[in-house]
Amino acid sequence: MSARRLVFPIAFAASTLSIAPVSSSGQQALSFEEYRARVEPIFIAPRGGHGPGRSPCATCHVHSGTPLKLQPLQEGEDGRVFWSEEQSRMNFEVVSRLVVPGQPERSRLLQKALAVRAGGAPFHVGGKFFESQADPEWRIMADWVRAADISPDLRAAETTPPPLDFEFFQTCVQQIFLNKREGRMECVHCHGGGTRGFARTLPEGRAFWGLEESRRNFEVLRRYVEPGYPLSSRFLTHPLAPEAGGDAFHSGGRRWFSQDDPEWQMLAAWVRGEDTRCLSY
Ligand code: HEC
Ligand code: HEC
Incomplete structure (x- = not known):
C-alpha cells in the first residue's frame, strides 16, 4: 500500500457491528463501536505530507514492528482504503493494550504522538502530531479511553498507589544497570545521560552511585515505571523479548527472554510494591 493511496477517505464496511464485551466483571469495557467509528479513522487520516509528524499513522504502523501493529489495509474498487470488521477487531485488540481504561494520561496510545510540552512521551520515532490536549483527534481518543471504566484493581491503585521503594532501587536495582550478562551490553553504556539517563556515567575511579546520584x-527511571503494573512499565517491557510479552523494539536489545527470569521477577515485585529480596550476584 503506497502512502499516496491513504489520502482517500475511509470507506466503512456496511456490516452491522455487534458488541463484544471485553470485560467479564461487569464494568464498562472499551467500546469497539466507538473505536471503529471514531478512533480508527484517525490512523489513516491524511496529514498532508510524508515522514514523521506528517504521514498517516498507518503508513508506519502497518509495516513496522512497533507495539502498535495494525492490519494491512484493503483497497476498494474506487481506490479507498479500509479495514474489514474482522481486521478492525484485531486492531482493536492491539490498540486496547496500549491504553489504560479510564485514564488517557496513562495511555501510551495518547502519549506517543502528543507534544512533550502538552504532557506527551519524550520520544516517538513517528514524530509529534498533536500540539495540545485540545486537539480534536486527541480528544476523540481520550474520550474513548475515558468512557471505559477503570478496573477495580486500578481504582484501588489510584487511591493507594504502591510506593516505589527508593532504597531497594539504590542498593539493588542499580546493580542491574552495571551487571554483565553473557553477550549483552550493560545499560550504563547507553543510558549514562540525556533524557533516558537513568544510569548516569560514573566518575573515574568510582564503582557505584552515591545517594544524590x-x-x-x-x-529518570520512574518515568518508565507504572507502579503496580510491571507489564505497563517500559523499564520491564523494553528489555524483554517480544515473544515473552516485551516491546517490539529496543535499540539496546534484550536482557530478559522470559518473565520467569529471576531478575525480571524480582523487578516486577518491586514495581508491584511487594517485599522482595535482592538477588545476590
Ligand atoms: C514515520 C513513521 C511513524 C508515523 C507516521 C507514526 N508512528 Fe508511531 N511509532 C513509530 C515507530 C518507529 C515506533 C516505535 C519506536 C518509538 O516508540 O518511537 C512508534 C511507536 C508508537 C507507539 C508505541 C508506544 C509505546 O509506548 O511503545 C504508539 C502508540 C504510536 N507510535 C502511535 C502513533 C500514532 C497515534 C500515530 C499517528 C497520529 C503514529 N504513531 C504515527 C513510527 C511512526
Ligand atoms: C546499546 C545501547 C543500549 C543498551 C545497552 C540499553 N539501551 Fe535502553 N535504549 C537505548 C536507546 C537508543 C533507546 C531509545 C530508542 C528505543 O526505544 O529503542 C532505549 C530505550 C530504553 C527504554 C525506553 C525509553 C523510552 O523513551 O521509552 C528503556 C526503559 C530502556 N531503554 C531500558 C534499558 C535497560 C533497563 C537496559 C539495560 C538492561 C538498557 N535499556 C540497555 C539503548 C540502549
Missing part, C-alpha cells in the same frame, strides 16, 4: 537516576 542515585536519586537522580531514580527520578
Whole structure:
C-alpha cells in the first residue's frame, strides 16, 4: 500500500457491528463501536505530507514492528482504503493494550504522538502530531479511553498507589544497570545521560552511585515505571523479548527472554510494591 493511496477517505464496511464485551466483571469495557467509528479513522487520516509528524499513522504502523501493529489495509474498487470488521477487531485488540481504561494520561496510545510540552512521551520515532490536549483527534481518543471504566484493581491503585521503594532501587536495582550478562551490553553504556539517563556515567575511579546520584537516576527511571503494573512499565517491557510479552523494539536489545527470569521477577515485585529480596550476584 503506497502512502499516496491513504489520502482517500475511509470507506466503512456496511456490516452491522455487534458488541463484544471485553470485560467479564461487569464494568464498562472499551467500546469497539466507538473505536471503529471514531478512533480508527484517525490512523489513516491524511496529514498532508510524508515522514514523521506528517504521514498517516498507518503508513508506519502497518509495516513496522512497533507495539502498535495494525492490519494491512484493503483497497476498494474506487481506490479507498479500509479495514474489514474482522481486521478492525484485531486492531482493536492491539490498540486496547496500549491504553489504560479510564485514564488517557496513562495511555501510551495518547502519549506517543502528543507534544512533550502538552504532557506527551519524550520520544516517538513517528514524530509529534498533536500540539495540545485540545486537539480534536486527541480528544476523540481520550474520550474513548475515558468512557471505559477503570478496573477495580486500578481504582484501588489510584487511591493507594504502591510506593516505589527508593532504597531497594539504590542498593539493588542499580546493580542491574552495571551487571554483565553473557553477550549483552550493560545499560550504563547507553543510558549514562540525556533524557533516558537513568544510569548516569560514573566518575573515574568510582564503582557505584552515591545517594544524590542515585536519586537522580531514580527520578529518570520512574518515568518508565507504572507502579503496580510491571507489564505497563517500559523499564520491564523494553528489555524483554517480544515473544515473552516485551516491546517490539529496543535499540539496546534484550536482557530478559522470559518473565520467569529471576531478575525480571524480582523487578516486577518491586514495581508491584511487594517485599522482595535482592538477588545476590
Ligand atoms: C514515520 C513513521 C511513524 C508515523 C507516521 C507514526 N508512528 Fe508511531 N511509532 C513509530 C515507530 C518507529 C515506533 C516505535 C519506536 C518509538 O516508540 O518511537 C512508534 C511507536 C508508537 C507507539 C508505541 C508506544 C509505546 O509506548 O511503545 C504508539 C502508540 C504510536 N507510535 C502511535 C502513533 C500514532 C497515534 C500515530 C499517528 C497520529 C503514529 N504513531 C504515527 C513510527 C511512526
Ligand atoms: C546499546 C545501547 C543500549 C543498551 C545497552 C540499553 N539501551 Fe535502553 N535504549 C537505548 C536507546 C537508543 C533507546 C531509545 C530508542 C528505543 O526505544 O529503542 C532505549 C530505550 C530504553 C527504554 C525506553 C525509553 C523510552 O523513551 O521509552 C528503556 C526503559 C530502556 N531503554 C531500558 C534499558 C535497560 C533497563 C537496559 C539495560 C538492561 C538498557 N535499556 C540497555 C539503548 C540502549
